[in-house]
Amino acid sequence: MNVTQSFRMALNSLLTSKMRALLTMLGIIIGVAAVIIIISLGNGLQNYLNAQFEQMGVNIIQVQIMGRGTGNRTVETEDMYQLAEKYPQYLSGVSPYVSVQAEVRSGGTSYDRTSIYGVSDIYYNRERNQTMRGEALSKGRFLSYIDVERYQNVCVIGSYLDQAVFQGKGLDQTLTIGGIPYTVIGVLEQKADCTEGSGDDVIFLPHGCAQRLNNRISNGSGAISIMGTSITVYLFASTGQDTSSAAKGVIERLLDQTYQSSDSYFVVTAAEMMDTMNSMLEVLMTILVVIAAISLLVGGIGIMNIMLVSVTERTREIGIRKSLGAKGRDIRSQFIIEAGTTSAVGGVIGIVLGVMLANAATVIVGAVMGGSDGFTATPSLGGILVSFGVSVGVGVLFGYLPANKAAKLNPIDALRYD
Amino acid sequence: MEHLIELKDIYKIYQMGEETVHALDGISLTVDPGEFVAIVGQSGSGKSTAMNIIGCLDVPTSGTYRLAGVDVSTMDDDQQAEIRNKMLGFIFQQYNLIPKLSVLENVELPLLYAGVSAGERRERALAALERVGLQDKRKNLPSQLSGGQQQRVSIARALAGSPSVILADEPTGALDSRTGREVLAFLQKLNAEGDTVVLITHDNSIAVKAKRIVRLQDGKIIYDGDAKDPQAVVQPDLEEHRGEEAVP
Numbered sequence: 001m002n003v004t005q006s007f008r009m010a011l012n013s014l015l016t017s018k019m020r021a022l023l024t025m026l027g028i029i030i031g032v033a034a035v036i037i038i039i040s041l042g043n044g045l046q047n048y049l050n051a052q053f054e055q056m057g058v059n060i061i062q063v064q065i066m067g068r069g070t071g072n073r074t075v076e077t078e079d080m081y082q083l084a085e086k087y088p089q090y091l092s093g094v095s096p097y098v099s100v101q102a103e104v105r106s107g108g109t110s111y112d113r114t115s116i117y118g119v120s121d122i123y124y125n126r127e128r129n130q131t132m133r134g135e136a137l138s139k140g141r142f143l144s145y146i147d148v149e150r151y152q153n154v155c156v157i158g159s160y161l162d163q164a165v166f167q168g169k170g171l172d173q174t175l176t177i178g179g180i181p182y183t184v185i186g187v188l189e190q191k192a193d194c195t196e197g198s199g200d201d202v203i204f205l206p207h208g209c210a211q212r213l214n215n216r217i218s219n220g221s222g223a224i225s226i227m228g229t230s231i232t233v234y235l236f237a238s239t240g241q242d243t244s245s246a247a248k249g250v251i252e253r254l255l256d257q258t259y260q261s262s263d264s265y266f267v268v269t270a271a272e273m274m275d276t277m278n279s280m281l282e283v284l285m286t287i288l289v290v291i292a293a294i295s296l297l298v299g300g301i302g303i304m305n306i307m308l309v310s311v312t313e314r315t316r317e318i319g320i321r322k323s324l325g326a327k328g329r330d331i332r333s334q335f336i337i338e339a340g341t342t343s344a345v346g347g348v349i350g351i352v353l354g355v356m357l358a359n360a361a362t363v364i365v366g367a368v369m370g371g372s373d374g375f376t377a378t379p380s381l382g383g384i385l386v387s388f389g390v391s392v393g394v395g396v397l398f399g400y401l402p403a404n405k406a407a408k409l410n411p412i413d414a415l416r417y418d
Numbered sequence: 419m420e421h422l423i424e425l426k427d428i429y430k431i432y433q434m435g436e437e438t439v440h441a442l443d444g445i446s447l448t449v450d451p452g453e454f455v456a457i458v459g460q461s462g463s464g465k466s467t468a469m470n471i472i473g474c475l476d477v478p479t480s481g482t483y484r485l486a487g488v489d490v491s492t493m494d495d496d497q498q499a500e501i502r503n504k505m506l507g508f509i510f511q512q513y514n515l516i517p518k519l520s521v522l523e524n525v526e527l528p529l530l531y532a533g534v535s536a537g538e539r540r541e542r543a544l545a546a547l548e549r550v551g552l553q554d555k556r557k558n559l560p561s562q563l564s565g566g567q568q569q570r571v572s573i574a575r576a577l578a579g580s581p582s583v584i585l586a587d588e589p590t591g592a593l594d595s596r597t598g599r600e601v602l603a604f605l606q607k608l609n610a611e612g613d614t615v616v617l618i619t620h621d622n623s624i625a626v627k628a629k630r631i632v633r634l635q636d637g638k639i640i641y642d643g644d645a646k647d648p649q650a651v652v653q654p655d656l657e658e659h660r661g662e663e664a665v666p
Contacts, residue, residue: 005530009518009519012518013518016518316514317516319514320514320515320516320527321516321527321531322499322502323473323475323502323508323514324502324503324508324527324528324531324575324579325499325500325503325504325528325531325532325579326499326531327495327496327499327500327531328495328496328499329496330531411475412470412475412476415475415510415514
């Protein structure tokens, strides 16, 4: 018996009992759709995060100092500057990166979700109009060497603050940070969605001022101590992506010589962070896809169930076919093709549904993130082909048992079956 | 001359728990090409078992069955399927058409399993439908046809594969008497055109339409001869035999 005939008959029987066919295929539909959505979202997330990383600069090396180690010395800001000067082939610059917890006020309003960082003038590269973290300047200027050396009370603000506090005219205005007035000398370009707490709700100060603010807060607001705790976070820029591991090496050597313990510091390059993040995402996605694939298995069992019912219902038909000369293998292939067709149709519906939902997810995520178009759930062709193949395979696999049962029916009994 | 059907000492013995049932108790029978034989018997006489064995749906416990000179009594399922496909055309009491398939597709089925190409399949199926006068119903579903028409479709299906033997199992059982007569007349016509027909029935009035009657009782042939012979339609005394049937 030829395959096209079996295939056509299988499609026919799907069409004649649509409700039942739909219920049979539901498991496969859900399974395939789930796999495709997860793959799409995973791809989208990975692309989005990688793009964010690249925007931040893949040349960044973050250094965090956690303690003093066994050596009785510390690495000071000056040591870091010297290191960068000593290895210009690896390091193109270094800036302290001091996070400040302080209240930002303007007029009567306080902005408590604003991120405040103390940096040096090197944080910003004027030729490329880009900071180490990927921000660009839209108005005014960035912090200068003089500002940093002299602890000038000046700051550069993000576009959200410019809009929300100063209605876009923030240049030369004054903000109060931790009770101290700061003059706005520059405004950054919008890089996120310009809302409170976002990447646009940010202030950059000279790192000395930031240290002072932190000390003032930790000591109680009265005493002013410039020589407080040393800076614990630095950002280095390597000369290129390919030199970043060599750059990491020279930084670690300095830190190791000083602290004599690798527990006291932590150096990570953006490339490493990206790799770590990507491999974590992949593990996560694999787990999710495996979970989704379980529903494909359940779908296969559903198909087996219905096919067993169908074989019983069609016992007489099987008897007729056998009396007309159908061999066991003809009957078996008819039912296997029917099961395979059912699951293949389910797979196609699942793929269509999955791609549609992935597109919907792109729109929804885009809307939630305030119109930023960075995130696109991307269904991969490989994922689609594999899930289609798996669904057909599941149908054929689980169709085998009922088909074999049909093939082994005795034609005399089958003909008499009512 | 070689016999078309040659049954020799056929026994079919079923073991039902403690009891041994001799459904066929040593039957020998030959049918030649062009014959029209009715196998008659009451229920339990073994005629259905005989039909299953002649139809290659079952194998005898012992004895040999040669169909067109080939020993088919020891064949496996697939070999039997092939014999059914090539040599035999079945007509059943319940028509046994597949309800989801059109009339034409039903008639094409034996050719499909014979591996005949689509074009030839259609041609031969249409020719068979034309022989039963139903070529205009080829696109209908069986349920859209009357009982008599459905039985004619099943006859067309039996003819489509150009079989050596047409096996009709109570072909009028589900029809009213007028339609039943038409179907019998049709079988007579087929026989007149040269087809070999074996009819299985419990009804004497139908059996006499054949040329030869083989009467079975308790798994044995008790009459084999011309249908016109008055002896052929003599019903054995049922009262006398009822007791025997209960004790096989």
